[in-house]
Amino acid sequence: MSLPSLSAIAPLSYALILAAYLLGSLSGSLLLGRLRGVDIRQQGSGNAGGTNAFRTQGWRFALGVVAIDIGKGALATWLALRYAPVGTGLSVTAHGYLAAMAAVIGHVWPLWHGFRGGKGAATAVGGLLVLWPFCLPLLLAVWLLVLVITGYVGLATVVTAICLPLLAWMVEAGAQRQWFALAAALLIVFTHRGNLQRLRAGTESRFARARLLHRLRGRS
Structure with a gap:
C-alpha cells in the first residue's frame, strides 16, 4: 500500500486526527478523580488507568473510568469516519484507524494532564468497537x-x-x-x-x- 503525499491530505483530515488526539487526552481517571479530589497518579502504581483506579478507588470509580476511556476511543473513531473528506489522499477507513490511534496516543500522553496518562488498552478497545x-x-x-x-x-x-x-x-x-x-x-x-x-x-x-x-x- 503506497502512502499518500502530505499535500494530498485535506486540512480536514489533519483536523480530525488532531481532534482525536485531544479527545483521547481527556483521561477518565483524572477527570473523575478531580470530582473526588484525588489524583490516582499519586496512588498505587501511579498509572492513570482502570486497573489502578480499581485498586485505589474501588470498582464503581473504575467502571466509570473504563466507560470514559472506551467511549472516547469510540467517539474519536466515529467522528473521523463520519466527517472524513472523500476523494482525498486518505480513504474514509484510513481516517478511522488514524483517529483511533491518535486517541490511544492522547490517552497515553495526554496534553491536558502533563503528558502523563494511562496505558491505552481501553481506548484501543473503543476504536475497535467501531472499526x-x-x-x-x-x-x-x-x-x-x-x-x-x-x-x-x-x-x-x-x-x-x-x-x-x-x-x-x-x-x-x-x-x-x-x-x-x-x-x-x-x-x-x-x-x-x-x-x-x-x-x-x-x-x-x-x-x-x-x-x-x-x-x-x-x-x-
Whole structure:
C-alpha cells in the first residue's frame, strides 16, 4: 500500500486526527478523580488507568473510568469516519484507524494532564468497537483466560494485544487494519514494559481473586 503525499491530505483530515488526539487526552481517571479530589497518579502504581483506579478507588470509580476511556476511543473513531473528506489522499477507513490511534496516543500522553496518562488498552478497545467489533469477543476471551490462569492484569493485556495483529494476519484483514493492529499492539506492550519488568523480578501485583484455577485447586 503506497502512502499518500502530505499535500494530498485535506486540512480536514489533519483536523480530525488532531481532534482525536485531544479527545483521547481527556483521561477518565483524572477527570473523575478531580470530582473526588484525588489524583490516582499519586496512588498505587501511579498509572492513570482502570486497573489502578480499581485498586485505589474501588470498582464503581473504575467502571466509570473504563466507560470514559472506551467511549472516547469510540467517539474519536466515529467522528473521523463520519466527517472524513472523500476523494482525498486518505480513504474514509484510513481516517478511522488514524483517529483511533491518535486517541490511544492522547490517552497515553495526554496534553491536558502533563503528558502523563494511562496505558491505552481501553481506548484501543473503543476504536475497535467501531472499526472491528467482531474481534472483541475473541480478544476478551483471551484476556479473561490469561487473567484467570495467572491473576496478572498487565500480562493478560499484553498477551491480548499481541493476539490482535496475529488475528488480523490470520483472517487476512486489509492492510490498514493490519497496520493499526500492529501499531496498537506495539504501543500497548511498550506502555506495559514496567509490568513485564516486575513480572521478571517477581514483584508484579497479582489480582488474586481472579485466579479461579488456583482457588479451585486450593479447595480440592
